[in-house]
Amino acid sequence: SQTIHQWPATLVQPVGSPLSLECTVEGTSNPNLYWYRQAAGRGLQLLFYSVGIGQISSEVPQNLSASRPQDRQFILSSKKLLLSDSGFYLCAWEAGAYNEQFFGPGTRLTVL
Amino acid sequence: AQSVSQHNHHVILSEAASLELGCNYSYGGTVNLFWYVQYPGQHLQLLLKYFSGDPLVKGIKGFEAEFIKSKFSFNLRKPSVQWSDTAEYFCAVNGGDMRFGAGTRLTVKP
Numbered sequence: 001s002q003t004i005h006q007w008p009a010t011l012v013q014p015v016g017s018p019l020s021l022e023c024t025v026e027g028t029s030n031p032n033l034y035w036y037r038q039a040a041g042r043g044l045q046l047l048f049y050s051v052g053i054g055q056i057s058s059e060v061p062q063n064l065s066a067s068r069p070q071d072r073q074f075i076l077s078s079k080k081l082l083l084s085d086s087g088f089y090l091c092a093w094e095a096g097a098y099n100e101q102f103f104g105p106g107t108r109l110t111v112l
Numbered sequence: 113a114q115s116v117s118q119h120n121h122h123v124i125l126s127e128a129a130s131l132e133l134g135c136n137y138s139y140g141g142t143v144n145l146f147w148y149v150q151y152p153g154q155h156l157q158l159l160l161k162y163f164s165g166d167p168l169v170k171g172i173k174g175f176e177a178e179f180i181k182s183k184f185s186f187n188l189r190k191p192s193v194q195w196s197d198t199a200e201y202f203c204a205v206n207g208g209d210m211r212f213g214a215g216t217r218l219t220v221k222p
Binding site: 034036041042043044046090094098099100101102103104105106 | 116118121144146148155156157158161163202204206209210211212213214215
């Protein structure tokens with residue numbers, strides 16, 4: 001069966017520091033992968049999605065970037081974190097013909 | 113662009129009460145519809161989904177949802193809630209891109 005991993009689970013970083021969040025999927029090949037940010041009362045905001053290695057689409061211009069160096073690996077990065085980057089980041093992969101998405105456990109990022 | 117609206121931000125119910133959470137979307141084409149649930153401290157997980165066929169779909173834990181095409185709605189229902197249903201519920205619509213509602217926090221009092 002397919003599983004999705006995210007790490008770290010929690011992260012506290014100072015303003016201006018770099019960021020790297022990792023997401024890996026097991027049990028499937030060539031998945032569509034997604035990064036979302038979840039904010040209280042605002043649902044899930046799609047940040048990036050990828051349909052294959054090296055292919056990244058950005059939904060919202062911001063201080064973050066994404067990369068997909070391997071088929072089942074999706075990385076969310078920043079060169080210099082802002083306070084507004086604090087939030088709960090979710091990685092998801094998409095299955096089947098009906099675009100069902102399955103989510104990882106998330107990373108709680110606090111920027112101080 | 114498609115959007116998803118969930119009418120209730122926070123719903124508080126007593127155990128055994130009936131639940132209905134509203135979800136409306138704006139998109140003119142064919143859509144796939146989903147309800148996700150996030151229990152405290154757990155992953156976001158799929159509760160139920162609608163792709164085609166019978167507009168009344170049943171999901172896990174006694175939940176159901178009805179797709180009313182003319183109203184662009186996909187409301188979630190449960191006849192009798194339990195304390196363990198306390199969670200945040202998200203409606204999602206995929207008409208090419210997956211879009212989520214803002215979520216409804218359900219608190220069930222024992």
